[in-house]
Amino acid sequence: MRDEWFIRGKVPMTKSEVRAVSISKLELKPDSVLYDIGAGTGSLSVEAALGMPAGQVFAIEHKDDAVELIRQNREKFRADNVTVVHGHAPEALLGLPPATHCFLGGTGGKMEEILAVLFKQNHAMRIVANIIALESLSGILELVKNMDIPAEVVSVQVAKAERAGNCHLMKGQNPVYVISMGGETT
Amino acid sequence: MRDEWFIRGKVPMTKSEVRAVSISKLELKPDSVLYDIGAGTGSLSVEAALGMPAGQVFAIEHKDDAVELIRQNREKFRADNVTVVHGHAPEALLGLPPATHCFLGGTGGKMEEILAVLFKQNHAMRIVANIIALESLSGILELVKNMDIPAEVVSVQVAKAERAGNCHLMKGQNPVYVISMGGETT
Amino acid sequence: MRDEWFIRGKVPMTKSEVRAVSISKLELKPDSVLYDIGAGTGSLSVEAALGMPAGQVFAIEHKDDAVELIRQNREKFRADNVTVVHGHAPEALLGLPPATHCFLGGTGGKMEEILAVLFKQNHAMRIVANIIALESLSGILELVKNMDIPAEVVSVQVAKAERAGNCHLMKGQNPVYVISMGGETT
Amino acid sequence: MRDEWFIRGKVPMTKSEVRAVSISKLELKPDSVLYDIGAGTGSLSVEAALGMPAGQVFAIEHKDDAVELIRQNREKFRADNVTVVHGHAPEALLGLPPATHCFLGGTGGKMEEILAVLFKQNHAMRIVANIIALESLSGILELVKNMDIPAEVVSVQVAKAERAGNCHLMKGQNPVYVISMGGETT
Numbered sequence: 069m070r071d072e073w074f075i076r077g078k079v080p081m082t083k084s085e086v087r088a089v090s091i092s093k094l095e096l097k098p099d100s101v102l103y104d105i106g107a108g109t110g111s112l113s114v115e116a117a118l119g120m121p122a123g124q125v126f127a128i129e130h131k132d133d134a135v136e137l138i139r140q141n142r143e144k145f146r147a148d149n150v151t152v153v154h155g156h157a158p159e160a161l162l163g164l165p166p167a168t169h170c171f172l173g174g175t176g177g178k179m180e181e182i183l184a185v186l187f188k189q190n191h192a193m194r195i196v197a198n199i200i201a202l203e204s205l206s207g208i209l210e211l212v213k214n215m216d217i218p219a220e221v222v223s224v225q226v227a228k229a230e231r232a233g234n235c236h237l238m239k240g241q242n243p244v245y246v247i248s249m250g251g252e253t254t
Numbered sequence: 255m256r257d258e259w260f261i262r263g264k265v266p267m268t269k270s271e272v273r274a275v276s277i278s279k280l281e282l283k284p285d286s287v288l289y290d291i292g293a294g295t296g297s298l299s300v301e302a303a304l305g306m307p308a309g310q311v312f313a314i315e316h317k318d319d320a321v322e323l324i325r326q327n328r329e330k331f332r333a334d335n336v337t338v339v340h341g342h343a344p345e346a347l348l349g350l351p352p353a354t355h356c357f358l359g360g361t362g363g364k365m366e367e368i369l370a371v372l373f374k375q376n377h378a379m380r381i382v383a384n385i386i387a388l389e390s391l392s393g394i395l396e397l398v399k400n401m402d403i404p405a406e407v408v409s410v411q412v413a414k415a416e417r418a419g420n421c422h423l424m425k426g427q428n429p430v431y432v433i434s435m436g437g438e439t440t
Numbered sequence: 441m442r443d444e445w446f447i448r449g450k451v452p453m454t455k456s457e458v459r460a461v462s463i464s465k466l467e468l469k470p471d472s473v474l475y476d477i478g479a480g481t482g483s484l485s486v487e488a489a490l491g492m493p494a495g496q497v498f499a500i501e502h503k504d505d506a507v508e509l510i511r512q513n514r515e516k517f518r519a520d521n522v523t524v525v526h527g528h529a530p531e532a533l534l535g536l537p538p539a540t541h542c543f544l545g546g547t548g549g550k551m552e553e554i555l556a557v558l559f560k561q562n563h564a565m566r567i568v569a570n571i572i573a574l575e576s577l578s579g580i581l582e583l584v585k586n587m588d589i590p591a592e593v594v595s596v597q598v599a600k601a602e603r604a605g606n607c608h609l610m611k612g613q614n615p616v617y618v619i620s621m622g623g624e625t626t
Numbered sequence: 627m628r629d630e631w632f633i634r635g636k637v638p639m640t641k642s643e644v645r646a647v648s649i650s651k652l653e654l655k656p657d658s659v660l661y662d663i664g665a666g667t668g669s670l671s672v673e674a675a676l677g678m679p680a681g682q683v684f685a686i687e688h689k690d691d692a693v694e695l696i697r698q699n700r701e702k703f704r705a706d707n708v709t710v711v712h713g714h715a716p717e718a719l720l721g722l723p724p725a726t727h728c729f730l731g732g733t734g735g736k737m738e739e740i741l742a743v744l745f746k747q748n749h750a751m752r753i754v755a756n757i758i759a760l761e762s763l764s765g766i767l768e769l770v771k772n773m774d775i776p777a778e779v780v781s782v783q784v785a786k787a788e789r790a791g792n793c794h795l796m797k798g799q800n801p802v803y804v805i806s807m808g809g810e811t812t
Contacts, residue, residue, distance in 0.1 A: 088278030201607035206764025221415035229407035240612035392578025426798035460650030593787035601779035
């Protein structure tokens with residue numbers, strides 16, 4: 069889905085191409101239950117939800133303005149299977165139906181606690197994270213190594229053409245690390 | 255879907271991440287009709303088909319070994335809504351049900367004729383192309399400019415970690431240009 | 441040389457890393473004569489000049505504010521072997537000592553005329569261009585093909601960490617095509 | 627300098643573009659003393675040495691076949707100011723003239739000891755490292771943070787065109803992190 073389709077405000081949003089790669093790596097099924105932690109504008113929640121009408125998405129977000137945006141985007145796209153959860157992970161996960169999949173867009177420095185809660189809930193949970201800080205990258209690699217879980221690490225660097233008169237000028241976007249782990253091994 | 259899930263042989267395959275971005279840019283609907291021109295292993299056909307059970311995919315490919323691979327992948331993933339068309343575009347498109355969407359993975363130097371046939375069939379067709387040769391990039395930009403159709407141009411450069419002992423070494427993949435045009439303007 | 445060392449204003453400047461690659465591709469000798477066409481802030485002229493004290497650099501630029509910046513940077517770095525030429529290429533090249541090397545940072549749409557003048561002046565001139573518009577990329581590839589000159593084409597995509605609290609966030613810069621051709625074959 | 631100019635064998639070599647960026651980040655002066663630790667084929671040593679005839683380069687390398695290649699390349703390019711040091715850093719640094727600059731191409735897992743020795747020798751040493759393993763990236767960032775030394779982190783991703791008939795196909799190279807620290811603040 070195109071970035072400009074979403075209602076945005078000033079909340080940072082995963083860009084279209086990285087969102088597509090991340091959703092693909094999640095390997096969702098028609099009836100999956102997905103946590104979207106640090107949901108931001110809700111763009112990933114909404115796009116994932118539209119792709120699995122029989123599934124459920126829980127968009128966890130603690131910032132007030134972002135929560136409001138998720139609600140607006142959910143309404144705009146009639147993504148009724150998105151539930152907005154206002155709070156911090158991992159606490160906010162208590163009481164939610166157990167997930168089969170989880171996307172980590174932002175963890176507020178609590179990656180370790182969150183991963184522990186997730187894998188405790190479901191051994192075979194499929195987890196995909198978007199990482200932009202080099203320190204978080206080291207953190208997650210260290211955690212994954214200690215937990216002895218093989219992880220796939222991919223960096224995605226997108227450049228997008230902007231029109232300038234008759235010309236297309238390529239504009240670089242920020243590189244994002246997409247880390248994938250767990251899930252069923254097919 | 256992971257690259258290693260597909261039966262491959264020596265036919266070149268769009269890599270997982272670029273395939274995800276390309277399918278996302280196609281903006282398929284549950285009942286779309288998609289031509290996949292230069293279908294190769296059929297990975298894009300299959301992944302797109304599984305995402306739209308009520309839709310139809312025509313995988314057009316002229317190489318014998320590739321056609322065989324598409325058949326095998328279609329069977330492996332039970333993608334019954336993929337039809338293999340053995341032949342060259344644009345001739346091979348004659349007689350097919352009109353498409354709503356088209357993916358151009360390889361055009362054998364006939365980009366211009368193919369685009370002409372596609373847009374004649376359906377003004378509002380959504381077309382996404384993967385380009386790796388700089389000369390093809392110029393070609394399609396020129397065509398699109400002459401047809402006065404706005405195109406989005408994105409380059410995607412992926413690097414993937416390989417395990418070497420305790421370390422993850424990033425290995426660069428080839429950059430791919432993903433060009434998107436047409437379709438409904440929402 | 442670091443970007444922040446140069447006096448800049450609002451004139452666009454080749455970034456440090458791409459400048460280093462471009463100067464390296466020029467394969468300058470201690471006594472080379474370099475034209476820097478579309479010299480902008482003069483950063484490439486100055487850096488190249490400091491690396492060849494016995495050589496000469498002609499910084500050709502038509503914009504008034506850029507010309508003033510080149511003069512300031514030349515003075516700041518005491519790059520006395522840089523001569524500022526206020527005007528448009530290729531006309532402004534008339535009367536200059538013949539060059540052994542040329543860097544094309546901006547050609548104002550006159551790539552073809554400029555290349556013709558340069559190669560007429562010196563068959564074996566070493567020419568390096570920085571290209572950011574896809575249309576210019578096609579243009580130069582076409583020209584080079586018609587002139588039957590082998591060209592090396594490289595794209596350079598740099599991301600640079602920005603500090604945000606305790607973290608390094610990678611920020612993508614715009615990809616630049618660096619095209620190199622001619623020169624002695626060693 | 628072009629990669630193909632160097633005598634190579636099977637020893638991995640920093641590619642031309644990353645070598646140019648790395649040498650640029652070193653900010654060498656005409657009379658600098660440079661350690662090249664993990665010198666490999668000696669390509670960086672030789673290119674740096676040719677750029678500072680009044681300077682000195684010590685190429686530290688422990689592999690026999692690489693040491694032989696460095697000697698051959700030094701001879702080929704008449705880089706008499708390169709001294710080959712056969713051994714492991716940091717031990718092999720003992721007895722060498724103190725350096726003003728250091729390039730870290732490979733540290734055999736001893737980054738911490740090496741950095742300690744270098745900064746003890748010269749507080750204001752300018753150090754540039756090439757990192758390809760994500761784990762080494764975390765390691766050096768952690769070290770640098772603990773030593774309270776600001777470091778610049780840049781990733782460089784190069785793609786190079788290969789000729790295929792009439793076409794240029796872009797081939798991705800591996801992304802390299804270039805870390806720079808210390809040195810005089812101008």
